[in-house]
Amino acid sequence: MNKPARHHHKPIQPDFIKAKKSLGQNFCIDDRIPDEIVSCLAATPEHQVWEIGPGKGALTRRLTETGARMQLFEIDERMREVLTGEFPAASIIWGDFLEIPDAQLPAVDRPLLVCGNLPYYCGTPIIKRFLEKGPQAERLVFLLQQEVAVKAAAPCNHKEYSYLSVHTAFFAKASVGGTYGPGSFAPPPKINSSILILEPLELSADERERRFRALKPASYLFMQRRKMALPLLRRQFAGTDWNERFARLGIDEKARPENISPAQMLELFAPLNEP
Numbered sequence: 001m002n003k004p005a006r007h008h009h010k011p012i013q014p015d016f017i018k019a020k021k022s023l024g025q026n027f028c029i030d031d032r033i034p035d036e037i038v039s040c041l042a043a044t045p046e047h048q049v050w051e052i053g054p055g056k057g058a059l060t061r062r063l064t065e066t067g068a069r070m071q072l073f074e075i076d077e078r079m080r081e082v083l084t085g086e087f088p089a090a091s092i093i094w095g096d097f098l099e100i101p102d103a104q105l106p107a108v109d110r111p112l113l114v115c116g117n118l119p120y121y122c123g124t125p126i127i128k129r130f131l132e133k134g135p136q137a138e139r140l141v142f143l144l145q146q147e148v149a150v151k152a153a154a155p156c157n158h159k160e161y162s163y164l165s166v167h168t169a170f171f172a173k174a175s176v177g178g179t180y181g182p183g184s185f186a187p188p189p190k191i192n193s194s195i196l197i198l199e200p201l202e203l204s205a206d207e208r209e210r211r212f213r214a215l216k217p218a219s220y221l222f223m224q225r226r227k228m229a230l231p232l233l234r235r236q237f238a239g240t241d242w243n244e245r246f247a248r249l250g251i252d253e254k255a256r257p258e259n260i261s262p263a264q265m266l267e268l269f270a271p272l273n274e275p
Contacts, residue, residue, distance in 0.1 A: 027055055028117055030184035033143060033195075034059040036177055040141045040197050041113050043068040047138075048108060052097050052116035052126060055079060057086055059117065064090070068113070071106050073097045098125055102133060112137040120145045120189070124164065127152065131171035131200060132212075140172070140198040149176050149194035156261040163222035169262035170211040172198040214269035221257040229257050233268075245271075 028034065037059055043049050045067030054060045054072045056079065064070060070090035072083060075097070083092055093100065114137045118126055123144040130140055142149075147160075153174035154160040168174045177195030182188035203211070220236055221229055230253050233242045246253055249264050260268070 026117075026119075026185035026187060026189045028058045028143075028184065029186050030180060032178070033117070033180060033184060034062040036195055037115050037141050037143065038062045038066065040177055040195065041066075041115055041139060043113050046110060047113050048110045050106075050112065050114045050137075052114070053118060054083060055117065056082055059115065060087055060090070063115070069110065073100075098122060098129065105135065108135045114140045115142065117143040120148075120191075123148050127196075127198070128167065131168065131198070136202070137200055140196075140200065141177075142196050142198075143180075143193050144196055145189075146179055146192040146194040149196040152196055152198075157259060159258075161258045162225070163219050166218050166222075166262045166265055167215060168198070170214065170266065171203070171208075172200045174198050210270045211266065214266050217269045218257075218265050221260075225257045227256065228253075229255050229260060242268075 041049070041063075043063060043066040047066070047068040048071060049063055049066070049068040050071045050073065051060055051063060052073045054074055055076070060070065060072065060083070064087060070087065072087070072090050072092045074083060074092060074094060077094060080094070083090070091106065093106070112135060114130060116126075123142065127140070127142065130137060144152075148164070151160045151162045151164045152168045153176045154162065154165040156165075158165075175197045177197055179192050179194040181192055182190065184193070217233070217237060221232060224232055229251075230242055230246055233240070243253070245251075245268055246255075249267050251260055251264055251268075
């Protein structure tokens with residue numbers, strides 16, 4: 001038998017790398033998932049793509065075909081030979097994306113797209129980091145646990161409408177793509193996964209600050225989502241005439257948090273006419 005030649009572009013067989021429970025790893029084994037993410041992302045050679053958690057490179061392979069400049073963030077050092085061997089043109093930062101200081105993130109010098117198959121434990125913090133701090137991206141496309149994707153995109157009066165829905169709506173337009181069962185991953189998780197598509201809003205520094213101001217009272221309301229909002233606000237933030245604001249915005253006095261839209265929350269908690 002001839003020994004296989006060792007080349008830099010010949011990665012080690014990634015099947016030997018087993019998923020680590022401590023990292024929340026569930027490797028994608030369903031080609032439909034990278035196909036859908038690449039389609040939603042719509043990358044071109046003019047783009048810079050950040051992929052968070054490339055793992056064994058199932059999505060990375062498809063992304064490199066777009067000609068975009070690739071920047072990978074990977075926490076698992078066992079992937080070093082796989083990723084550096086197969087994707088020599090990609091830049092790779094090793095470590096936990098959430099622990100990289102803002103100042104040490106790569107420079108963004110062309111339109112940015114962000115994607116990844118995110119472990120369930122860190123999906124929400126990663127979304128919040130991009131929406132709150134940036135860098136500003138054209139589009140974010142993540143595979144997450146179904147519950148998080150649905151909550152992030154849920155409209156007012158939907159049963160899954162929550163603080164995450166309001167937070168997301170303050171900073172992005174959100175929609176849910178395909179949903180995939182446990183059999184699309186190895187090892188199979190116990191729950192379904194869905195694709196979340198986010199298009200961050202372009203906000204001025206003042207408008208961004210205004211939205212931040214509205215987050216704390218919105219968060220307080222959703223801690224007691226089954227209760228009527230008006231008495232909660234009267235009790236917690238006594239210095240404001242909440243009856244007048246509800247009346248001015250056409251919000252029913254008996255409304256619960258789930259009945260108040262993100263636009264109404266913004267006007268309730270950070271009105272434009274406030275200094």
